[in-house]
Amino acid sequence: MRSLLRNLGGSGANSLGRRIAIAILMFSSVVTLVSTVFQLAIDYKREISDIETQMTQIQSSYEESLSSSLWVTSIRDLELQLNGILRLPDMQYAEVRTDQGALVAKAGQAISTHVIRHEFPLHFTHRQSQVNIGSVLIVANLEGVYQRLRDKVVVILITQTIKTFLVSLFILMLFQYMVGRHLKKIALFSDRLFAGSKAGNLQLERKTRPGIAGDELEQVVGALNAMQRRLDQFVEDLQESEFRWKFALEGAGDGVWDLNLVTNEVVYSRRWKEMLGYREDELPGTLDTYTRLAHPEDAARAFAQLDDNLAGKTDFFSIEQRMLCKDGSWKWVMSRGMVVEKNAEGKATRMIGTHTDISEQLNAAEEMRTLLVENEVARAELRLINDSMEKQVQERTAQLETANKELEAFSYSVSHDLRSPLRGIDGWSLALQEDYGPHLDATGQEYLGRVRAESQRMGQLIDDMLQFSRLGRAALTMREVDLSDLATTIAERIQEAQQGENEQRQYNFVISPGLHAWGDKRLLEVVLTNLLENAAKFSKMKELPQITFGCVQITEPLSQAAVQAFYVKDNGAGFDMRYAHKLFGVFQRLHKASEFSGTGIGLATVQRIVFRHGGHIWADSAQGEGATFYFTLKEFQ
Numbered sequence: 001m002r003s004l005l006r007n008l009g010g011s012g013a014n015s016l017g018r019r020i021a022i023a024i025l026m027f028s029s030v031v032t033l034v035s036t037v038f039q040l041a042i043d044y045k046r047e048i049s050d051i052e053t054q055m056t057q058i059q060s061s062y063e064e065s066l067s068s069s070l071w072v073t074s075i076r077d078l079e080l081q082l083n084g085i086l087r088l089p090d091m092q093y094a095e096v097r098t099d100q101g102a103l104v105a106k107a108g109q110a111i112s113t114h115v116i117r118h119e120f121p122l123h124f125t126h127r128q129s130q131v132n133i134g135s136v137l138i139v140a141n142l143e144g145v146y147q148r149l150r151d152k153v154v155v156i157l158i159t160q161t162i163k164t165f166l167v168s169l170f171i172l173m174l175f176q177y178m179v180g181r182h183l184k185k186i187a188l189f190s191d192r193l194f195a196g197s198k199a200g201n202l203q204l205e206r207k208t209r210p211g212i213a214g215d216e217l218e219q220v221v222g223a224l225n226a227m228q229r230r231l232d233q234f235v236e237d238l239q240e241s242e243f244r245w246k247f248a249l250e251g252a253g254d255g256v257w258d259l260n261l262v263t264n265e266v267v268y269s270r271r272w273k274e275m276l277g278y279r280e281d282e283l284p285g286t287l288d289t290y291t292r293l294a295h296p297e298d299a300a301r302a303f304a305q306l307d308d309n310l311a312g313k314t315d316f317f318s319i320e321q322r323m324l325c326k327d328g329s330w331k332w333v334m335s336r337g338m339v340v341e342k343n344a345e346g347k348a349t350r351m352i353g354t355h356t357d358i359s360e361q362l363n364a365a366e367e368m369r370t371l372l373v374e375n376e377v378a379r380a381e382l383r384l385i386n387d388s389m390e391k392q393v394q395e396r397t398a399q400l401e402t403a404n405k406e407l408e409a410f411s412y413s414v415s416h417d418l419r420s421p422l423r424g425i426d427g428w429s430l431a432l433q434e435d436y437g438p439h440l441d442a443t444g445q446e447y448l449g450r451v452r453a454e455s456q457r458m459g460q461l462i463d464d465m466l467q468f469s470r471l472g473r474a475a476l477t478m479r480e481v482d483l484s485d486l487a488t489t490i491a492e493r494i495q496e497a498q499q500g501e502n503e504q505r506q507y508n509f510v511i512s513p514g515l516h517a518w519g520d521k522r523l524l525e526v527v528l529t530n531l532l533e534n535a536a537k538f539s540k541m542k543e544l545p546q547i548t549f550g551c552v553q554i555t556e557p558l559s560q561a562a563v564q565a566f567y568v569k570d571n572g573a574g575f576d577m578r579y580a581h582k583l584f585g586v587f588q589r590l591h592k593a594s595e596f597s598g599t600g601i602g603l604a605t606v607q608r609i610v611f612r613h614g615g616h617i618w619a620d621s622a623q624g625e626g627a628t629f630y631f632t633l634k635e636f637q
Contacts (some may be wrong), residue, residue: 003256010300012582016281017071019162020172020175023455024168024171024172025164025417028164028167029164030166032157032160032164033249034162035154035160036153036157037585039152039156039514040149040152040153040372041311042148043148043149043152044145045144047148047149048116048142049141050602051116051142051145052116052118054088054089054090054140055116055118055140056118056137057089058085058120058138059078059120059136060117062081062085062136063085063120063136064121065077065082065123066078066096066122066136066263067123067124067133068124070096070098070104070122070124070133071124071133071136073104075104075105077106078096078104079105079106080103080120081097081216082094082095082105082106082107082108083107084542085107086107086108088143089144090140090141090144091108091138091140091141092108092109092115092139092141093106093107093108093109093110093111093137093138093139093141093500094106094107094108094136094137094138094139095107095110095136095137095139096122096134096135097134097135097136098133098134098137099132099133099134099135099604104134108139111139111141111328114141114143114146115140115142116135116139116140116142117138117139117140118138118140119136119137119138119415120135120136121133121522122133122135122136123133125204130498137143141167145171149379160466169191175252175317177434178515185222186221186392190279190337202205204574228390246302253356254271254354254355255268255269255272255273255274255275255355255358256268256269256271256272256352256353256354256355256358257269257272257290257337257352257353257354257355258350258351258352259287259337259350259351259352259353260349260350261306261309261310261349261350262286262349264286265285265286265287266286266287266289266290266526267285268283268285271321272355273357274321274390275323275331275333275357276293276324276331276618277325277326277327278326284338288622292324293324294321294323294324295321295322295323295324296324296328297617298319298320298321298322301319302317302319304336305317305318305319305343309339309348310347310348310352312342312346312347312348315338315339316336316337316339317335317336317337317353318334318335318336318337318339318349319334319335320332320333320334320335320337321333323355324614331357331359332357332358333354333356333357333358333360333361334355334356334358335353335354335355335356336353336354337351337353337354337355338350338351338355339543340352341350349415359568378407392576426452426453429448429451429452430452432448433445433448433449435438435454437536452473474613476519476520476523476613477520477521477522478518478519478520479517479518479519479520479521480516480517480518480519481518481519481521481524482513482515482516483517483524483528483549483566484511484512484513484516484549486521486524486525486528487509487511487515487528487532487549488509488511488530490525490528490529490533491509491511491532493508494507494532494533494536495507495509498536507536507539507545507546507547508531508544508546508547509547509548510547510548510550511548511549512549512550512551514579515549515550515551515566518633518634518635519567519613519634520613520635523609523612523613524609524633525607526570526605526606526609527540527606529612530602530603530605530606531568531606532547532568533602534602534603534629535547535568535569535570535572535627536570536607537572538570538572538573538574539570539571539572539573539626540572540625541572541573542571542572542611545570545571545572546570546571547568547569547570548567548568548569548570549565549566549567549568549569550566550569551564551565551566551567552564552565553565554630556616556618556632557618558616558618563632564632565630565632566631566632566633567628567629567630567631568627568629569626569627569628569629570626570627571625571626572626572627573623573624573626574621574622574623574624574625574626574627575621575627577620577621583603583619584603584604584606584607587624606631609631610631610632613633613634614633614634615631615632615634616631616632617629617630617631617632618631
């Protein structure tokens, strides 16, 4: 390959053909690497997506059976199901824990690196309410994914390397034939042209078809031939432009000076003198004029640069300096110049330059420096304030963590300490009813039934309180949720519950299709369950109860903005809007417990969940005409 490139690129070590060949190879290699990395990234995401999809399918397939086994504490069944999960590809480890975090069963070996974890809660329906009884953790190993990607890299690099080599070789040969040999001839013509010899017209050794426009090389040849004819005209135009330059600078507002370094005579333009407040006839054209008007410190630096110009060290002159004005003030100017003539020994004999007034720019720069200093002081003060605020945030965070720990301790006490007496009351009341029921009259039987009903109601109230307290601490798992499908499932569950209670009433559920939202599916199910069950409960007295779930464009009462809101509507008992502010309070009820059952926590739970999703909830109703509950959620991310 190296010998071929040498022949194609010419004998020179820096030939154009060789550089193009190297550039083609390097670019093709970079493209190959980038495309390989891009392809691997896509394949890696696809592999990860497949594993995550498989974990989601495991959750949907095993959630119910694992919940049942954990409820009855069947460790053997749990281990069998976990081992079944590990038989699936890439699955490494699985475990089941209780809601208190205690390990119940596990399978496989836990690893900490190169894994994907998936955890989902386990629920069990107890007394028509879902109870969180534990969680399942599944860990997938990514070593299999990495091995598959490594195998694919080898195949891609081999095939891409072969293709890159062949394409580069073809392009190089094509370039040498179509361009390289003609460029050499054009270069030889250019050397003769600018050496001043008669070069004649340049012709390429190639066949062209009549009537077909020439390509880029023929255009270059035409340009070179035209250049020879126009060169004399360009020289004349350049000589004429030298006489115009100082007039152009005058018009731009710059003063012009022309220094003869042999005689020390200086031609100062009218604008140069006006800049310092002098008339055109007031300053003599000598170098002493500059020495007299320049600030002594700046003049020393200026003459040091002139010495370098005279010695041939540099051809340019540039200095910011102060010049004395006619009124006695000092003005800052930018003096620039260059050597335009030299003698036979190469020493400068003539310099031309300009004076530009920069007083305003320097004043603005000084004001900017002052502002920067003030800004730095303000930033220092702001840093002190931020440090103080960070300390306050840390203190508030510590207080919040302490409050959360106290709330968890209280929830534990409610869950374990309050339930035991209630179970005792209910159990002994049941024993009393069974053993001594015949000895009690109707009033005694009624009192005993009320004791049992109130103890059971207290147990349900404790369950609702615990669920309400957990809402503020549970992490949200945000994703797209099909609310229409979720509402249909809840409606079917309500119908089945009515049939289980031997009620022949049928509810007419009207659920709009295709309603989606962004949120935590588990918590949004709690919202729809509470709203739909409330609608069913308060409309059960109607002969034809109808419940509707849909979405509507409506004005939100708090912000008076038009929003897209979901709603649950019924034709039931309704309520007086004067008491609407009590709807979402804990233990607040607008109807008697003897008319409609409930603990007064459901709507408070709904409001907390909606707020956590960045939305709002409100209601509209009239007594005896049903109620409509509207709620909004944060838009899709």
